[in-house]
Amino acid sequence: MPEYKAPLRDMAFVQDELFNSEQHYADLNGCEQVTPDLLKAIMEEGAKISEQTLHPLFRSGDEEGCKFENGQVTTPSGFKNAWKQWCEGGWQTLGIPESEGGQGLPNSVGAYVSEMAGSANWAFSMYTGLAQAPVTCLLNGGTEEQKQRFLPKLLSGEWxxxxxxxxxxxxxxxxxxxxxxxxxxxxxxxxxxxxxxxxxxxxxxxxxxxxxxxxxxxxxxxxxxxxxxxxxxxxxxxxxxxxxxxxxxxxxxxxxxxxxxxxxxxxxxxxxxxxxxxxxxxRGLEIMFHLMNAARMGTALQGLSMAEASLQGAVTYARERLQMRSLTGKKNPEGDADPIIVHPDVRRMLMTQKAFTEGSRAFVYWLAQLVDHENFGSDEQKKEAADFLGLLTPIAKAFCTEVSQEVTNLGVQVFGGHGFISEHGMEQIVRDGRISTIYEGTTGIQAIDLVGRKVLGSKGKLLARMTAQIDEYCQANRDNKELEQFVEPMLELNQQWQQLTGQMAEAAMKNMEEAGAASVDYLMYSGYLITGYLWLQMANVAQRKQLEGDSDPFYKSKISTARFYFKRILPRAQAHRAAVLAGGESMMELAEDEFVFV
Missing domain, CATH: 2.40.110.20 (Butyryl-CoA Dehydrogenase, subunit A; domain 2)
Structure with a gap:
């Protein structure tokens, strides 16, 4: 079974170097307590409980499963003790306002911890996440009496x-x-x-x-x-x-x-x-809406968590597994074969996993900071955050979970036949993550929400704000020769995004089924583009560090992965664009009784 280690280095890169968490928290109202030292301590303790308490139950929990008898459910061995440790550690109350009995920390801090716990054992994390459901509903729609009645024991973990x-x-x-x-x-x-x-x-x-x-x-x-x-x-x-x-x-x-x-x-x-x-x-859905949006972002985070677990297992195995010789000569002359990580096709799989996993982390953490702005920002920040979240949440939920399916299946593929065997844990990651594209609204439902409510429903205003931000960033870095390989393709795609939207809207005005037919491909195009935008920013940060004389190989890794994403993955967006422009006629022309002939 792959050993999970919290990727604290990459998490810190996204938090601190990409999104400047210190300044982010300092600018929020009432979040001054989130100092770099506090955040580091929370991350280290979150890593500890994830690695030492939750991950050892990953495989055993799957093998034992839940038992049902006479209307009662018994959870796998160790889950009850893990729940006790989780609640005693205060992890259930991180993002709950102090006035309601919580720790009053911003949403993003909880998201960082949830990633680690989810990668370690998403089945256990389901209990921690769903325990927050009535809490969120009470905070957004409950009276003071109702909150006093239920919150204390929900927050303590007694309930x-x-x-x-x-x-x-x-x-x-x-x-x-x-x-x-x-x-x-x-x-x-x-x-x-x-x-x-x-x-x-x-x-x-x-x-x-x-x-x-x-x-x-x-x-x-x-x-x-x-x-x-x-x-x-x-x-x-x-x-x-x-x-x-x-x-x-x-x-x-x-x-x-x-x-x-x-x-x-x-x-x-x-x-x-x-x-x-x-x-x-x-008016129940008005209150439940807060919970549903949080659940969608939590599911995007599941895509990230499953991807990270699979990436770690695949890289470890590829370094250790000896099979065949490199096409350019022996790389392990003392051994009977070379480690499979030297082979181009294995590199293709690992780089794809890495590009999607780290890109998803940037995407999810960006949304988490936007939620911070919505909760603790100025009136202007709240409005801007709400607009961006409206557009980006369905993209993140669908895209991060869809590409996670590819990442986790590639993890099995790297192991070859051993990936199909339960003892190695890679196939469990695939099974555990498969639901993520389904619950909290399928990919198709997210796509309809994006196209119908967010893009066409806002008459393009939400999209225009996003494309303007991307264009501004690209223009500001257009003179950087090292970034030219990223900036120019992004400028072209960003302009194309706007044109594609107009073409889709024109087709939908004639026949609304065209919007439905285009929706998933339009969402995936958007997801590839947004992730490219984030990889452009990560490459920029890494390049700046190198120019400052920092020789940490981590930054080389970032730039190389950004280059792989732009050269080998981002071109997929054009296939989705072609599908959008192809229209829905070919998918609708069969009669209902013409799909299967038996």
Missing amino acids: AGTMCLTEAHCGSDVGLLKTKAKENEDGTYTLQGTKIFISGGEQDLTSNIVHAILARVEGAPKGTRGISLFITPKYWVEEDGSMAEFNNITCGSIEKKMGLKGSATCVMNYDGARAILLGEEG
């Missing part, structure tokens, strides 16, 4: 939580949900319905589980306008925060899954469960 949206018949189309809520005389509600795919819906880590659940109050209109948001605990919670009687919430089964077997994915039945309304009736 955990879930996010309950999906039903068997509607999937991501939550407007079709059938779970009903009936108001009681005391102001509470009674819930009746079933939810599926509920991560951590039942587990043995905590004494209570608090569900954030969408339902429709009797008499409410159909569609999303009639949806309300409720908090309902497994064991009822009195107004003073004490736990009372069982609340008629049961687990019907757990799913037998491709991966993440240490994370219980449950079918949950709400058979007369008492619940508390958050916010107003019919």
Whole structure:
């Protein structure tokens, strides 16, 4: 099994050298406590618990999986102790406001820790992430009384939580949900319905589980306008925060899954469960929206985490595995063969993994800092951050998870036949990461959101702000001869992005199905371009360090990887552009009964 080591050097490069974290936190309101020393200490401790506590449970958790018997779920051996250590370390409260019982740190700090924990053991991280679901809902829509009732034990880790949206018949189309809520005389509600795919819906880590659940109050209109948001605990919670009687919430089964077997994915039945309304009736999605956006960014982070784990395993194996001789002569004359890392095709795979992984890290950390601006910035910073996040979140969620599929599959390929064998852990990374392109909105749903709501819906204003920033950066560095190999292609692609958008919009005006047909390729084009923009910036920083006399080979590695990305990966964007321009006629011309003939 690959040994996970937190990539603290590259993480620090992105935080400090690329995005200037010291200045970033100093400019935020109320974040002055995040000094370089504090951030370093948090990173080192986060690395320690990820490497020493969570990663040793990676393979064993998969092999043992969750057990379901008589409505009860047993998590894999070691998970309960890991949960205890995680919560005692204060990791659940990093980004929670101090006024609500948390540590008041910016979102980005939590994202950095989540990357390490996720790479070490994403199945375990599912419990930590979903425990935040009711917390986020309470912070954004709860009354003071409701927050006092639930937050203390959610933040201490005595209780955990879930996010309950999906039903068997509607999937991501939550407007079709059938779970009903009936108001009681005391102001509470009674819930009746079933939810599926509920991560951590039942587990043995905590004494209570608090569900954030969408339902429709009797008499409410159909569609999303009639949806309300409720908090309902497994064991009822009195107004003073004490736990009372069982609340008629049961687990019907757990799913037998491709991966993440240490994370219980449950079918949950709400058979007369008492619940508390958050916010107003019919406005549940407004509160849940905060959680859904956070979940999308968290899923982009999963793509990064899985990619990093696979990259580390592949590089270690390629250095050690001896097979065949180099095409240009022996590189390991004392051995019977050369390490496979000398072979061009293995280099192609490793460089692809490296370019996507480090590019995704820059992408995810950029979004994390934008969330900081949205939460702690000036009014101007908040507005600008919200605009950028609106455009970039669906791109990051879809692109980082899609390219992660390639990275993790290449990790198996580097191992050859050994990659297909469970004991090496590479195939588990593929299985654990496969869900990332599906949940929190599939790639297709992210693409429709990007094209329909963010690009066409804003009449191109959000895109114009992004392309203007890229153009400004490129123009500012156009005289740098060393960067010319990156700047000129980026200028061309950026201009092409605007033209492509106009062509897509023109086609959509004639037939809206053209927007749907183009959407995924348009998103992937956008993802390749954004990642190229980030690699341009990373190459610029690395080159500047070299000019200052810094001989650290890390900077050479950055420039070489940027060059590989621009020469070998970024050209893929043109294939996606060609697909967008090809239109949707060829994909729509078959009748529904013409796909399969049996």
